[in-house]
Amino acid sequence: MPRVTYIAQDGKETTLDIAEGTTVMQAAVYSGVDGIVAECGGSCMCATCHVYVREDQLAQTPAMQADEDAMLEGTASPRPDWPRSSSRRRPGSTVADA
Numbered sequence: 001m002p003r004v005t006y007i008a009q010d011g012k013e014t015t016l017d018i019a020e021g022t023t024v025m026q027a028a029v030y031s032g033v034d035g036i037v038a039e040c041g042g043s044c045m046c047a048t049c050h051v052y053v054r055e056d057q058l059a060q061t062p063a064m065q066a067d068e069d070a071m072l073e074g075t076a077s078p079r080p081d082w083p084r085s086s087s088r089r090r091p092g093s094t095v096a097d098a
């Protein structure tokens with residue numbers, strides 16, 4: 001079962017074992033992880049599931065899709081090369097910063 005560690009802006013870490021087929025966002029919402037709001041329920045419309053995937057884990061995530069890229073372009077947060085929408089991440093063994 002994949003394991004994901006969410007690191008909030010205040011440094012609080014929450015580690016979850018996530019069932020196959022569950023997105024990083026869904027697991028966070030179901031478990032009440034602070035910082036993952038997911039207002040649109042994963043429809044790629046809100047960016048309130050925005051996370052930063054640790055750079056050394058990017059190879060384990062699928063390529064960014066055009067709609068995800070466009071949505072993240074509108075966020076107020078800094079945009080390095082590795083921001084991702086957690087509603088599109090089905091983890092292998094990744095780490096996400098909320």
Ligand code: FES
Pocket residue numbers: 025037038039040041042043044045046047048049050085086087088
């Ligand atoms: S929950 Fe809205 S874009 Fe992910």
